[in-house]
Amino acid sequence: MSHRHPATISARAGIAEDTAFGAITPPLYLTSTYQLPAFGQPGPYDYSRSNNPTRDILGEALAELEGGAKAIVTNTGMSACLLALQLLTPADTLVIPHDCYGGSYRLFTNLAQKKQAFKLVIVNFQQQDWPEQIKRAAPTMIWLETPSNPLLQITDIAAVCQLAKSLTAKVVVDNTFLSPALQQPLALGADLVVHSTTKFINGHSDVIGGAVICKTQACGDELKWWANCLGLTAGAFDSYLTLRGLRTLTPRLQLQQQNTAEVVAFLQQHPLIGKVYYPGLVDHPGHQIAKRQQSGFGAMCSFELSAPPALLTTFFSNLRYFTLAQSLGGTESLICHPATMTHASMDAAAQATAGIGATLIRVSVGIESAQDLIADLALALDAVAAVQQQ
Known part of the structure; x- marks a missing residue:
């Protein structure tokens, strides 16, 4: 977890870091591809689906805000959800809340039913016996949304994470409704955080985007590979606008x-x-x-x-x-x-x-x-x- 206050992290993201001309705000890198130093010598950037300097600045800021090791910035909130699900296999069980966002519900249920991407169990975390429901499910991943959309129901993240640890299950928290300025699920024990950055993080209703923040570098590296493989990464201009909005979060x-x-x-x-x-x-x-x-x-x-x-x-x-x-x-x-x-x-x-x-x-x-x-x-x-x- 960073020692800096979220307001400082947000406001200073990429500021006064330009090594080329000393620009206060970071440049917008709209290039799709990059010149290699020489034949057989790859540079830090080669193709913007894989890496882009503007997107990287946003990802670094989001990772610091959430206290994670790595953030992958995606082209939509739903692609962020899809990316996190790449950690599952058809033999795994995903537990989701009964009152999650409609788009997430559609994704989860259709991937489970039509693609057999994983097994799905729906749990009401507002019921007293939610721990027993989860134990019976024996999940590989538990998906939380707190506050929930649209009824603003609250789930005890730390309690779920404590149970998940005993079951060796990963916990993913959709933090869209609060943003890292008001809640840091990783500090409460979660393994991944997802965002629709379209919402509070960007804050100006002029860009669509998402992000997955991972607690560990290994998980982040795995999901970055999948994001590049599936083509889920955000474009430079969208990242630039989101970074601009983040500063006033x-x-x-x-x-x-x-x-x-x-x-x-x-x-x-x-x-x-x-x-x-x-x-x-x-x-x-x-x-x-x-x-x-x-x-x-x-x-x-x-x-x-x-x-x-x-x-x-x-x-x-x-x-x-x-x-x-x-x-x-x-x-x-x-x-x-x-x-x-x-x-x-x-x-x-x-x-x-x-x-x-x-x-x-x-x-x-x-x-x-x-x-x-x-x-x-x-x-x-x-x-x-x-x-x-x-």
């Missing part, structure tokens, strides 16, 4: 968390809002665990609209500052309907098992004025109330 999250706390407080007192899902609430089932393993509660929350599903259109159409869209983690506030958007790849039974209801709404809070965001929600909720009174 800490101040962005500080403001976003402040705004989220105010938005949640408003939602809690509104009569048209049912249950609010946010780990920062003291009555949240995972609140104490979140306090222990996180350094902040994040900028995501979800809630149930206490109105018929037919009125969702009224609610969404009356928003001005919350944009109805996929994704999360940008400077702008986004809002989505998980059942028909981010988790549409889950069938009705899987959605019901995960607790994703017809009026569940997920919010990614940005850096706008909290007062404006609250006024925006109030306006949309007033519109719903007006329709109900007709």
Whole structure:
């Protein structure tokens, strides 16, 4: 683990390291190939699918932020998930949470069912007997997502890792919802961390990317080989944009968390809002665990609209500052309907098992004025109330 604070690591990534001309910010290396020093003498770079200086700077920063030995920067968050799965064989068992991101669920279930890439067991980590469920599965890899998407459920990373160690299983943690600024799973015992860097790490909704950070050099080297073999690595320009966004990760999250706390407080007192899902609430089932393993509660929350599903259109159409869209983690506030958007790849039974209801709404809070965001929600909720009174 680095002795530097995450804010310093993020802000100084690649700064004042250019040996060619002394540039303060690192150059963008858009080249696809590189000149070799001489015949039979390979250099550190030969082809950008394998290595690229811009991508390497981002990878080094992410590895330091997560306290890992090596980071592989990928072209999407889903390719980061696919890359981590290369550690499995058809004889191995993968355990996943019952309420993971819809895209991850689709990948896991289809690889297991259609490709027989591994055996799959789905576990509810919110149940008291989750350790027994895992022991029965005898997994090679355990996949965690905490806080979960979209219900913000919390899983005790250290407890799972302790059990995994006794089973000689690897633990992978999807850290997308918090970023390394708020949670470092490797320090809690995990073996790998995956990110959709599209989200908070980049933070500007203008690039797609992912990353896998490995605790050990050997694991990192193996996955780097697979990333090059499969062509999963990120391009230079995407890496450059992500690196640029990374530099403001800490101040962005500080403001976003402040705004989220105010938005949640408003939602809690509104009569048209049912249950609010946010780990920062003291009555949240995972609140104490979140306090222990996180350094902040994040900028995501979800809630149930206490109105018929037919009125969702009224609610969404009356928003001005919350944009109805996929994704999360940008400077702008986004809002989505998980059942028909981010988790549409889950069938009705899987959605019901995960607790994703017809009026569940997920919010990614940005850096706008909290007062404006609250006024925006109030306006949309007033519109719903007006329709109900007709």
